Amino acid sequence: MGIYYDLGRPVVGGWMGGPWLSHDPVRGLDLIWGGEFGQEGAVLFAVDADSGALVEQHPIGAREFSLVVDPADGRVWIQTYHGLNQPGNLLLSWHPETRRVISHGFPPLSGERFVGAILGEEGRVYIGTHPHGHLVSFDPVTESWQDHGCQAPEPIVPGQQIWCRPQGVSQEGAIVCTIVRTRPGQHIAFHPATGQRQVLEELPSLVPTSTGVHREIQANLYRRAYTVDGVTRTFQYEPSVATDIVGLNKGPDGCIYGSTIISMHLFRFDPNSRRLEDLGRVGFGNGEIYDVIAHGNRLYMGSYTGAYWAVYDPTRPWNPRPEVQGQAPDANPRLIGQLGQQMNRPFEYAVGPDDRIYIACRADYGVTGGGLGRYDPATDALHVFRDEAQSVQSVAADDRFVYGGTSISGGRGCIDPTTQGKLFLFDPAAERRVFECIPISEAIAVTSLAVSPATGLVYGSTDTGHLFAFDREERQVVRHWQLRSRGTPLMGVPETYGIIHLTAGSDGDIYGVTQRDLFKLDVSTDRIVYLDPPPIPDLYQIVEGRPGVFYVGARGHLLEYHLKDTPHYR
Template identity: 30%
Template sequence: MRFRDVVLVSLLTGVAAMSQVEFRSHGIGAPVGEVRGAAAVKTADGRCLLVVVPLDLSPRGYLLVVDVDRGETTQVAYPEGVPFAGAFASLLSRNGRFYTGEGGHLMEFDPATAAFTFHGKSHAASQHMVGQAIIDGPDGRIYIGTHPDCRLVSFDPETKTFQDHGQVDPAEHYFNTLAYDSAGWFYGGIGTARMSLPACHLASGEVRQLLADAQRTVGSASVYTGTDGKAYGVAGAQWYRLFEGKAEPIERAAASPKLAGGQIGYGGRIGDWGDGRTWKVSLETASVEITTPGAAEPRRVALTYTSGGAQITSMIAGPDGQLYASSAHPMHFVRFDPRQDLMTDLGAVKDVGGGNFCAMAVQGRFIAAPSYAYGIFHLFDTTKPFDGGYGADPNPRELARWKEDICRPRTAAAHPDGRHVFMAGFAGYGRVGGGLGIVDLETGTATLVTHERLIPNQSTIALKVLPDGTLVGGTSVEAPGGGHTQAEEAVLYLYDWKRQEVLYQGSPVPKVRDLVCLEVGAGGRVYGLAAGGTLFVFDPASRQVVQRADLSSFGGPLRSSLLWQPDGRLYAAFTRGLVRIDPATLEGSWVAPSPVPVTAGLAILGGRAYVASQATIWSCPLGQ
């Protein structure tokens, strides 16, 4: 249990003692982890090792060191104080040490001794290293491009000190690649809202942007160090030779080969042991497969370690009386049968990888689920076996794919006509304004409504259907993935999806940037929760917000966390627990405070409310 969990449990103990309703844990939904990077290492004494960077929901981060010949796994905990935030970039350095970063902290690790030799914050504003922006420099230092502030920082392995070389792009966030030339210049491949290719002269501190303003379109530039003392870059379709802080346009064929390096991007695997053997590592199967030249079968080495499981991000009550949930990093589909108290990790889904089902909606016997990061709309038939989306009759199957317009889905809805389903969310990397996807399950027709024809420069993150079939949506002005935000206030809107016409839009809560979730109650009234915990009621007939209430004392609101029940009661999941809301007065009261922070939910099934706390699924009875 994390420290913050202990504090929260203490704060809620008195409240829980007064309640006869208590939460119960059903265990980890997907007891798996994700490989964020891995490298093969041969030590000076001849041992063949794998260094693996995992991600799961363990309370403390760790590396795995696998001796592939002895079949031994060593789990090495991160140094105290280093957050377990998920590594995006690592480096197997020429100096024999392994570097990775979590939450802006750089860690230096010695594979031979299985010990950390340094850790520290690379820069106060740094949150991550991303892409492959960590490299061995020509002077023995380790050079890093930081996210989201795009600074160039170096680390001296001898003195264990950092040097800040300055910010190379003041507006972009994703410093993805890093290179240098023999004249003392470093170059960055940066994005995502506007391609950026800056040059930085270490000695003088001078920074130059090498791309003309017209070239800086949506996307990312990319750079690498060549074997000829020059660096090379590409922005869009144009290649460049980079030297002495200048960019010379060239043909792709004129670029030098890449100087070999040990940088490892998200999920990358590098290296070998020099004996011809190849390897594959998976935390989902908890194994390493070693293939020896001439061998009939690969040799399997089991990984023995303790995992905290993958984070549960969404859930829904299925039409078959079972609970369905999705994890992320990696994405697994999970089913819980409350009648048997049985949790089943069904496994991964094709083309989702480290993403997730961001939301789900029930349409008849189906569950419609949009996924990150390709904007895929999936359809799962609950009456058929799950097969991960493969084969001649895949389950789930793909309905549509909108990678650029709905890369990060946040909501899904089913129309009462029994045949249409909807998905919406944020646009792709570097973009602002997400679209709305519509699929007719009878004809298979898929329709995209772009943000320009909906709510320009905003993204729909909450969506419901009114009794007359009109869509009601709630937006976010944010642009995750590096886009530059344009709007300042989230709106609620009514949309005639057949005529593709916005009937109404307005701000139900002034100055709020996110309308987190919506629900339709009696008489078609719309209940919504805004970021910060303000509950509002919107009357579609008068097109007026008729009530507001501050429910922030219950914690933060969660996506898909408002549910209207047939008995006329409204329930909401907050970070502190489950709340019953009086629809007339908007007064909230505890059903049960949670002993752990609630991070996802809500689903109601068989008189119980289900939520998730990190990797674990919990439930409590609704009570009287």
């Protein structure tokens, strides 16, 4: 019988949105609005621009949202975006006369989500959707929705993701949108009076937008600071939303390091002092640090967007240098560079038999496939072995090969040319793949890999909830299992299927997590053993610290699990 310890929430307030400005004519206040986001819900808040005092705070049942302001009456329109633990996809509004947030529902569409909004000249709220690129509108007078249809120009390719992003109102009163399938996208003008759509060669001049605030205000929500009329003040708002753990690994100093989704924060847990701390936001990028890996006495990390690669020295003070994007000799973490070759999402990392770090990557938006990245700590050289057809979702290594697990999904918006995920063997000496196979025929992704020191076999997981064992000498899958639950999906890693993370324990067995289970694959008996039920579901990532002590992400919490409970005597 084992035991869990909830070590707490390492990053709170790591994912913020805004600022947005509005004027409250009822109270005569200029307001600075912000959003605190998370997989388990969000918070909408506003402070008085003249004092920094918190004057509005509302829970929002969504992962994130954005705002548009009606300068005529100070009404704030809130478009919520779907969450993995909160559904979202509603149009909400806040009115200065009632100071309440109310819902206006969702248009009569299925399988869509909001991706941005503007106000039309006639007072309607126009909102774009994804993945089918519709433009919809809401009439506040009649409280009614209208679907204006898919705005993407021909050809429409079945299965291709389409974003319709409203940009503004043209001088002629048309609703101008950018249609994104592959970047940079196309521009269209939708004419409300006729319902006709016009394809544009370039983005036209737009009617200037107004918030009703006629002052220069600059704000940094992450620092909770802003400047108005030349005076710098602080927000009187205390963050409360935890950010879900996405990366987790053992550092060079024996501490457990991790990262959280979207936030670009790193955190650390010291098993000796029992201290859990948010180290802070790194100085580069605007997405998430997907994972970390130790090499020598340094900690390396990759992040979205743009496949950044960086290094952190735990022996030196935290000094991210955001003013130079972490590109300075004294920056810590220090940005090394970008992988290039159209890479965008560096998911997982492994140290290969050649002492280089190998990186599982997905390509940029609209670009098929991905690649296996390689970083040389001795020279800081970065290289990508490109895969034009599939992305690399997972990676592991032993004393001979680097093992990669692929996904059929390339960059969002592309047309995926394959239908089954693969396992491949990469020979670092030959710098090429020497073997590949389809381990589970119905799987579209191999989501995690680990090598057992006891058997020498490579163990993998798939999006279908399967485990498999691969023998590198026989070059075949020698065993497979079906788990009773699938992996936890998180935004962008990707959110279309869950990841079942695996790690090789010091005892040679393979340990893993699904959405609700912590399990062990006993390699001596080929039997799956389900361990103690976790106190929090949605498990993501697992790593062993001291022998028999495992660390697991559970939503925004870090759990510590001891295989055997410590006896107490009295």
